[in-house]
Amino acid sequence: MNKIEYLNALKEALKDTDDSVMEEILSDYEEHFQVGIEKGKSEEQICEELGTIDDLVEEIKGVYNTDNQEGKYKNSQQSDSKSKKFKDWHFNFNNIDSEKIGGVINNALDSAGETISKIDVIEIGHTLKSTLDQATSSINNFADSYIKNQGDGQSVNKRNAEGFKENVTKSYDDAEEPIESTQTETENKKETEIKEDIEYDDSTIDWSESEESNDEPVDSDDKSDTVNSNKANTGLNVIIDGICANVTVRKSSNNKINLSYENNGNDRQKQMYEFYSYKEGNTVYAGIRRVGKSVFLFNLILNSININVEVPEGMGNIHIKTASGNVQIVDVNSDRMIAATASGDILIDKVYATDIQIRSSSGEIKLDDLNCIQLNTRTESGDVEADNIETKFLSLKSSSGDIKCRNIVADIIDNRSFSGDFNYVNVKVSEGKIRSTSGNISISEFTMNNSDVSNVSGNIKLSQIVGDGLRAGSTSGNITLDVNVKRCHASSKSGYVKVKCQGDIILESNSISGNINVNLKNNGNGYCVNSRTTSGGLYINYNNMCQRNLKTGTYTNGNQGSELILSSVSGDIHLNDY
Structure with missing residues (x-):
């Protein structure tokens, strides 16, 4: 499949998606093709990296479903007569002289x-x-000339309506209508900081916008063990729909939700999107919505729209979603957090929460300094990087992206990747499951009770592993282990198996065509080897004793401190203590 076929298939699959969202996604993937081609990749290679259309569309629709948000916005507009006056307004290009364009x-x-x-x-x-x-x-x-000259009569008032003003300040409370102040564009340039601030404040909340988690839940009674519970929950919630805007969320200094909207594009870009915000109960809704029409068939790649959000400590729920915009959440404390994007990148840093859900189709995900009960991330082709994470349940999943982890403390880890690589350093876990289809798995400084590490065709390399039980298996990949565990099972059908054991161990290892090499360092405490070979042989060099070309049988030495069950069909088996 080439670029045109792929994009046409993607467009057809997204035909039921909102037009603005679809255009942003298609534009972003077209840019992805351009970058890949500049790096020397073929269109077929890029298509393969992006994955199948069905998987991609399923993830995109899961990440970016605009129906519920749009419905909520319209319902709110019906109850707000001032906003309702302008909600159906959009650009009218009927008066464009088509003969001039022609x-x-x-x-x-x-x-x-x-x-x-x-x-x-x-x-x-x-x-x-x-x-x-x-x-x-x-x-x-x-088009620029038309937009500049269209501001006659009523269109001037429409442009000055909420959503098109470059600077608006609002304050919401329970007793008064919002107080609004505006500034002219000339005055804006004289200000040191130009923002469109909207502040919300309230006390309690009945949260109704929740999504079901597909991963294993964690008992909420344990929340106080992980999440900083000294900070009172304000009960406020915020839902941001950014589409192509970059969304940044940070801690507020005035115990309110403050929003600022910045559109630094040209006139056409400013007219194409409008910013909206409203409060329903104790939940604040904000974002941008496309209202303008382009007069030509070229997509605008917008990277000049920003939504900055400040939230108080102890937020109830934070839900941020975009189509192509990036998401940054820094220094925030909340009960539940959801960040979702189709092709934008996601950065989460210094966050305390009970439940964190992160989803991306092709964007990169970077997590740093998180403390939570549950952390779930999912991406199709983007990479995941997690540093300094403390949680009870950690789930990192990727189809073709790589997963890198540093300094992780968790009760349960369930991480999966189809073709991406795993790279872990300094991980402490009670129960761990790490699976990959064709990617390589590399883990060092891994402390656990019981863990299962497996793949199909990739290699597995584990070093400085400490714990009770370890299973490592591959179909055609090689396995290299440096472990200090009580029990270990290592197997590969066609790859080799190398195990370096620190101390006594119960080891079971088997291979069909690969060799098995066991380095047993148990201070000369001896062994009991049960070997099974067909065309290969068993070679022992332990405690200054050498035995060569042994076959199926049981062989013992000294105190028999370690029990080794080793089998290979056509490969050789080697046991040594050096």
Whole structure:
């Protein structure tokens, strides 16, 4: 499948998605293709990296379902007569002189035709590009001119309505209507900080916007063991729908929810999206919504829209979602937190919460300094990086992205990847399960009670492993272990198995065609080996005693401190103490 086929299939699969969301996603994936091609990748390779359309669309729709939010916004607008007056307004381009646009395009195409007939075929591509650039520039200039000149009569008032003002300040309480203040664009330039601040304050909340977790729940009675419970819960909730805007969430200094909206794009970009916010009960809803229409068929890659959110400590619930915008949540304390994006990146830093849910389709996920009861992340093709995490239940899942973890403390770990690699350093866990299909798994400084590490075709390398029981298995990959555990099972069908044991151990290892090498350092406490071989042999070099080409049987030494059950069909088995 090439680029055009992939994007057309993605567009068809997203046909029931909101138009603005679909355009942002398609634009972002088109840019992904461009970056990949510049790095020397083929279109087929890029398609394979992105994954199947069905999996991608399922994840995107799960991440970005706009139906509920839009419904809530409309219901709120029906109860607010002032906002209702403007909610159905959008750009009306019916008065555009289509003959002018047609003339610009026709002249450009005529020029291209005349030029093509005069030049060498090799130069056609360059000339067409230059001509189309001129046509696009003419259309853009026309659109800018139209927008600047359309502000006559009632359209001026519409542009000054909430959502289009570049600076608006509001304060909400239970007794008064919101007080609004505005500034002109000239005054804005003289201010040191230009923001559109909206403040909300309240006391208690009945949270009704919750999503079910697909992962194993953790007993809520244990919350005080992990999450800082000294900070009172304000009961406030916030839901932000960013679409293409970058959303940043930080701690508030005035115990209120403060929102600032910044659109630093050109006039066309400012007219295309409007900012909305309202409060329903004790939940604050805010975000942007597309209201303008583009007069040409080229997507705008918007990276100049920002929504900054300040929240008090002890928030009830925080829910942030975007289509292509990035999400940053820093220094925040809440009960539940959800961050979801289709193609944007997600950064979560210095967060205390009971439940954290993070989802991304192709964006990167970076987590640092988190303290929570449950942490669930899921991404299709983006990488996941987690540092300094303390939680009871940790679930990191990726289809093709890599997963990196540093300094993790958890009761339960359940991490999976289809083709991405795992890289863990300094992990302490009671029960762990790490699975990959074709990616490599590398773990060092791993302390656990019982863990299961497995893959199909990737290699497994575990070092400085301490605990009770360990299972490591691969179908065709190699296994290398450096362990100090009581029980260990290591197996690979066609790859080799190398196990370095610190102290006495009960070890079971088997391979069909690969060799098995066991380095037993148990201070000369001896062994009991039960070996099974078909065409291979058993070789023992232990305590200055060498035995060669042994076959199936039981072999003992000294105090028989370690029990080794080793079998290989066509590979050799080696046991030594050096």
